Amino acid sequence: MKLALFTERFYDLVAPDIPNEWDVEEVLDPLIDESDLVCEAILGHIPVIWPVSHSLCYDFLRLLPKTLQHLSLEQIPHWIGITLDCYETDGLRAAQRFMQDDIENYLKKLKGSGGLPLASIERKLLPYIRGVARNELQLKQGKTCYTDTTSIFVPEELRFSTNNDVNFLLYKLILTFQWGFMACKSFINRAPSGFSHIECDEDTLWIRAYLASFEEPLLARDIFHCLESFRVRIFLTQELPGLMRAAEKHIFPQLLLKSQKHPLNSLQQALIKDEAELFTLLTSNLTDRECEKYISGEASSCDSAEITAKLFRTLFQKDVEYLPIITLPFQGTLKLQAIETAKKIQEQKMGEQFADMMASYLLTLSKKELGELHEQDKRDSGNQGLAESDISMIMDSEFSGNTEQEKDAPILVSINNEQLEMPVELEEFTKSFLDEFGHLPAHFLSSAAGKAGQAMLEQEVSGPADNSTQPKSTLSYDEWDYRRQGYRKSWCSLHFKDLPPIRTQFIQNTLAKYHGLTIRLRHQFEMMRSQERFVKRQREGDDIDFDALVESISDSRAGISSSDRLFIRLKRDERDIAVVFLVDMSNSTAGWVNNALKESLVLMAEAMAVLGDRYAIYGFSGMRRSRCELFHVKHLAEPYGEQVKERISSIVPSEYTRMGPPIRHATELLKDIDAKVRIIITLTDGKPEDYDDYKGKYAIEDTRHALLEAKTADIHPFCITIDHKAREYMKHMYGPANYIFIDNVRKLPQRIPEIYRVLTS
Amino acid sequence: MSRKIIETRLEEHLITEKPYYLASGKEIEIALSAHKNGLPLLLKGPTGCGKTRFMQFLAWKLGRPLITVSCHDDLSTSDLVGRFLIRSGEAVWADGPLTLAVRSGAICYLDEIVEARKDTTVVIHPLADDRRELPVEKLGELLSAPPEFMISVSYNPGYQSVLKDLKPSTRQRFVAISFDYPNPEMEAEIVCKEAGVDKKLADSLVKLAGMTRSLKESGLAEGASTRLLIQTGQLIQDGIDVHTACRAALIEPLSDDPELLAALQEMVSSVF
Ligand SMILES: Nc1ncnc2c1ncn2[C@@H]1O[C@H](COP(=O)(O)OP(=O)(O)OP(=O)(O)O)[C@@H](O)[C@H]1O
Ligand SMILES: [Mg+2]
Numbered sequence A: 001m002k003l004a005l006f007t008e009r010f011y012d013l014v015a016p017d018i019p020n021e022w023d024v025e026e027v028l029d030p031l032i033d034e035s036d037l038v039c040e041a042i043l044g045h046i047p048v049i050w051p052v053s054h055s056l057c058y059d060f061l062r063l064l065p066k067t068l069q070h071l072s073l074e075q076i077p078h079w080i081g082i083t084l085d086c087y088e089t090d091g092l093r094a095a096q097r098f099m100q101d102d103i104e105n106y107l108k109k110l111k112g113s114g115g116l117p118l119a120s121i122e123r124k125l126l127p128y129i130r131g132v133a134r135n136e137l138q139l140k141q142g143k144t145c146y147t148d149t150t151s152i153f154v155p156e157e158l159r160f161s162t163n164n165d166v167n168f169l170l171y172k173l174i175l176t177f178q179w180g181f182m183a184c185k186s187f188i189n190r191a192p193s194g195f196s197h198i199e200c201d202e203d204t205l206w207i208r209a210y211l212a213s214f215e216e217p218l219l220a221r222d223i224f225h226c227l228e229s230f231r232v233r234i235f236l237t238q239e240l241p242g243l244m245r246a247a248e249k250h251i252f253p254q255l256l257l258k259s260q261k262h263p264l265n266s267l268q269q270a271l272i273k274d275e276a277e278l279f280t281l282l283t284s285n286l287t288d289r290e291c292e293k294y295i296s297g298e299a300s301s302c303d304s305a306e307i308t309a310k311l312f313r314t315l316f317q318k319d320v321e322y323l324p325i326i327t328l329p330f331q332g333t334l335k336l337q338a339i340e341t342a343k344k345i346q347e348q349k350m351g352e353q354f355a356d357m358m359a360s361y362l363l364t365l366s367k368k369e370l371g372e373l374h375e376q377d378k379r380d381s382g383n384q385g386l387a388e389s390d391i392s393m394i395m396d397s398e399f400s401g402n403t404e405q406e407k408d409a410p411i412l413v414s415i416n417n418e419q420l421e422m423p424v425e426l427e428e429f430t431k432s433f434l435d436e437f438g439h440l441p442a443h444f445l446s447s448a449a450g451k452a453g454q455a456m457l458e459q460e461v462s463g464p465a466d467n468s469t470q471p472k473s474t475l476s477y478d479e480w481d482y483r484r485q486g487y488r489k490s491w492c493s494l495h496f497k498d499l500p501p502i503r504t505q506f507i508q509n510t511l512a513k514y515h516g517l518t519i520r521l522r523h524q525f526e527m528m529r530s531q532e533r534f535v536k537r538q539r540e541g542d543d544i545d546f547d548a549l550v551e552s553i554s555d556s557r558a559g560i561s562s563s564d565r566l567f568i569r570l571k572r573d574e575r576d577i578a579v580v581f582l583v584d585m586s587n588s589t590a591g592w593v594n595n596a597l598k599e600s601l602v603l604m605a606e607a608m609a610v611l612g613d614r615y616a617i618y619g620f621s622g623m624r625r626s627r628c629e630l631f632h633v634k635h636l637a638e639p640y641g642e643q644v645k646e647r648i649s650s651i652v653p654s655e656y657t658r659m660g661p662p663i664r665h666a667t668e669l670l671k672d673i674d675a676k677v678r679i680i681i682t683l684t685d686g687k688p689e690d691y692d693d694y695k696g697k698y699a700i701e702d703t704r705h706a707l708l709e710a711k712t713a714d715i716h717p718f719c720i721t722i723d724h725k726a727r728e729y730m731k732h733m734y735g736p737a738n739y740i741f742i743d744n745v746r747k748l749p750q751r752i753p754e755i756y757r758v759l760t761s
Numbered sequence B: 001m002s003r004k005i006i007e008t009r010l011e012e013h014l015i016t017e018k019p020y021y022l023a024s025g026k027e028i029e030i031a032l033s034a035h036k037n038g039l040p041l042l043l044k045g046p047t048g049c050g051k052t053r054f055m056q057f058l059a060w061k062l063g064r065p066l067i068t069v070s071c072h073d074d075l076s077t078s079d080l081v082g083r084f085l086i087r088s089g090e091a092v093w094a095d096g097p098l099t100l101a102v103r104s105g106a107i108c109y110l111d112e113i114v115e116a117r118k119d120t121t122v123v124i125h126p127l128a129d130d131r132r133e134l135p136v137e138k139l140g141e142l143l144s145a146p147p148e149f150m151i152s153v154s155y156n157p158g159y160q161s162v163l164k165d166l167k168p169s170t171r172q173r174f175v176a177i178s179f180d181y182p183n184p185e186m187e188a189e190i191v192c193k194e195a196g197v198d199k200k201l202a203d204s205l206v207k208l209a210g211m212t213r214s215l216k217e218s219g220l221a222e223g224a225s226t227r228l229l230i231q232t233g234q235l236i237q238d239g240i241d242v243h244t245a246c247r248a249a250l251i252e253p254l255s256d257d258p259e260l261l262a263a264l265q266e267m268v269s270s271v272f
Helices: A003-014 A021-031 A036-049 A054-070 A076-090 A092-101 A103-111 A122-133 A164-183 A206-212 A217-239 A241-250 A252-256 A265-272 A275-283 A288-295 A301-315 A336-381 A404-408 A424-437 A442-461 A506-513 A515-529 A546-557 A592-611 A642-649 A660-671 A696-712 A727-734 A745-759 B027-036 B051-062 B077-081 B097-104 B118-128 B184-195 B199-213 B226-237 B242-251 B258-271
Strands: A138-141 A151-154 A393-395 A412-415 A418-421 A474-481 A486-498 A532-538 A567-572 A577-584 A614-623 A627-634 A677-684 A716-721 A739-741 B004-006 B041-044 B066-070 B082-087 B090-095 B107-111 B133-136 B141-144 B150-155 B175-178
Touching: A003 A021, A003 A036, A021 A036, A021 A054, A036 A054, A036 A076, A036 A506, A054 A076, A054 A092, A054 A103, A076 A092, A076 A103, A092 A103, A122 A138, A122 A164, A122 B199, A122 B258, A151 A164, A164 A217, A164 A241, A164 B258, A206 A217, A206 A301, A206 A336, A217 A241, A217 A265, A217 A288, A217 A301, A241 A252, A241 B258, A252 A265, A265 A275, A275 A288, A288 A301, A336 A424, A336 A442, A474 A660, A474 A696, A486 A660, A506 A515, A506 A592, A506 A642, A515 A592, A515 A745, A532 A546, A546 B082, A546 B090, A577 A592, A577 A660, A592 A614, A592 A642, A592 A745, A614 A660, A627 A642, A627 A660, A660 A677, A660 A696, A677 A745, A696 A716, A696 A727, A716 A727, A716 A745, A727 A739, B027 B051, B027 B175, B041 B051, B051 B066, B051 B107, B051 B150, B066 B097, B077 B082, B077 B097, B077 B118, B090 B097, B097 B107, B097 B118, B097 B133, B097 B141, B118 B133, B118 B150, B184 B199, B184 B226, B199 B226, B199 B242, B199 B258, B226 B242, B242 B258
Parallel strands: A138 A151, A486 A627, A577 A614, A577 A677, A677 A716, A716 A739, B004 B090, B041 B150, B041 B175, B066 B107, B107 B150
Antiparallel strands: A393 A412, A412 A418, A474 A486, A532 A567, A614 A627, B082 B090, B133 B141
């Protein structure tokens, strides 16, 4: 391809950007000798990379001559995909390094010349372990295998066997085994009875303190780990016999070869022997009774703690330096400190949640119980409200959850010396908290009191916003304050803004990129429209409705007036649907996300054109309550034309995500629309959040409330999100089954129309 | 003018043998009390968790016939209330299931009510509030439901299609009982009993079901139901090997997503 033509095509693809000609020619010039086919293919990648990062795009082109020596044309799209992933997670430098240096590694991985990469099976393993563990465990890459009880860390790649099926089995075994430690309660949190002599503060796992109390903690740790592994092994043999049989067949024999010269060797080898040999191996270390206890699965982690002390006495050699044993791959390492850290984070999270719940509860009391005190307080000291110390709270601390009775006993809280029973939800939560952490740190209680006090203060200070000076293109909306269980009146101003229509190649590129998909979607949507069915009992139609005819004759015989609706007609189901799409334009969508959102809108619009459903598209963003912004892309009645296309192209990431006002506005819009079904679909990449205090629980609760308002108006809200951490709060905000999570941004354009299809048929 | 009425044999609807039902909460007490007070019942819950079986048990317990209508798109008011038919040149009236139930003080169970069109479901409104009456327009009658009569509807709130949600005006007439899968011990007992498999196999099947039910966030909207477990048990009982039976009766019905299917398969191979 001639350089001039090549350059011109390049400019078309990146418009409206006008990059420096010199830069462009420099990177394209070395490529002009490639065949037209190659050049076309290269150009095809530009719209993928350019919007994400211009420099990355230049680098891609600059390195292409070298890349093409290694990769075939077909391999390039996948390679670009990885590069962009790299860019999105680790930034430009990392992506450049990947493109420059990692082609060989990439190829190796692709060919599987090494072992089995985690990435290739993660999507299968993650649901597996979550199912087995019955909770939302995370899977993470780590140099060694271990668990901190919220995540399981495994190596990036396994080269245990040349057979990747065996490698997969080992991955599976590792994960299951690490979960086994949790299921067997190996990580003893609090001192078991009889062990109270070990000093251990609240933040330390008791077992860590215990192991540290030995003269050689590493030896104690290894013994304990070994014993616990043994317990897990027995537990898994009972619980998941299929897995253990496979492991005995394909994995254990290979491990047997790796016998070590180590005092714990025979104990460790017992882990991978079958039952007959087990006993002999164990009895060299344990008494017969102990052996039986372990083998029957009745031993507990306390037994292991006890036996650790016993074995330690026989195995410990004072003057010899102890070298830790090399653990078996599925055993991993015992990282008790990591567990403590994870627990701490978890506790903090749940504690804050508790404080929030408690604060809302306190506010419901405010008028009666707290009010008087509040008044008096003001009089006494001229204080402006309740400070932290003004509400004194004591929780019934007798609870330890050990006996059934205690579990059922109500938890009482004394507020300003008056005993109150907590609402069920709060009580349940408190119990599960105590169950998990054993105690409720006092600072969460005082923080709850503080939050409540703060909210009461704001309640007094904040009047309605002054809206006399607002221009016409602005509306004001209330905002829900969960702390006061009421609205802040006219709290937010929503400004209507226009997106400048820009002429770009975006639409064309998107349509070209998704040519096949567009056709498929159109077809699918066509099917939805033409959902034909026979409707009976029509005044006129294509055929006689015999049921109706007979009924009518019978009716007239019976002497009552008969119906003249005697025909069957083939009818297309009328889709009487009105939808508002709200598109998150917050700055966190910059780059790939924004691009994918726009692409999705284009595909959606193309497909909707066949369907005839009424729809509107608005973008939203803004900063602070005084400047929430709604960007017009398409009104409900507006046809999908050039103008709309141009506006879709010009959707750009802007500021923050205050979700309440746009949702309330969409509700207002749809309220007046006469349609059988009315839907608000929000496309977002994360939590509601604004620059001011619109964050966390406050933001979530306001959004939730805005959605409830929509539901009350018989409008169905639905959310499509790509936030990885979205899970916990999405359900709370939208209600189960009213949101969907898409974990791969690249699938967005394909998934959104699909979801819409499911949602409305 | 004479109007003949076709007699329907009610005995067919009477449940004479005690159905096997294992209660997991206070649902029986609640339902009996609802019946006593003439209140309609709404059963919510995932598919295959025992709603239909519960109704059979309740009907047996109350000694009333159970008339079940599976709702669908095409269900018309006439289908519920009744219509005239012609018999040897004469018009005769045939009661629909709802009318029949009202007349005879039976229990009328509308299964999967959301599947019926909304203009059809409105006929139950006057029956479901304290009027407890059914207008049969064509006969010019207004039937008053006797105290024994009860109306009960079921629906599965897990659906995503917004077209299939229950209107608040309909929903708020009912006493609602929420069903979920029974706890593991009870579920194993049910599987044992219904599929005739041994305890150990039942336990493993239930364990497997538990795993599939915790995959909501990984893209599996509904995990394996009790019904699926029973069916799997039945296949195994018939001599089909465990892995094949699980694949056919437990895994494949749950999803089409290849990665999820693979993960589910791994669970099976771990458990058995
Ligand atoms: N508590 C229970 N006691 C006895 N059997 C049960 C129980 N729960 C479920 N079953 C068994 O599960 C099977 C499925 O239950 P059932 O048909 O009642 O489900 P359902 O809730 O009506 O499902 P659907 O919503 O799909 O109609 C029953 O045939 C029965 O064998
Ligand atoms: Mg049923």
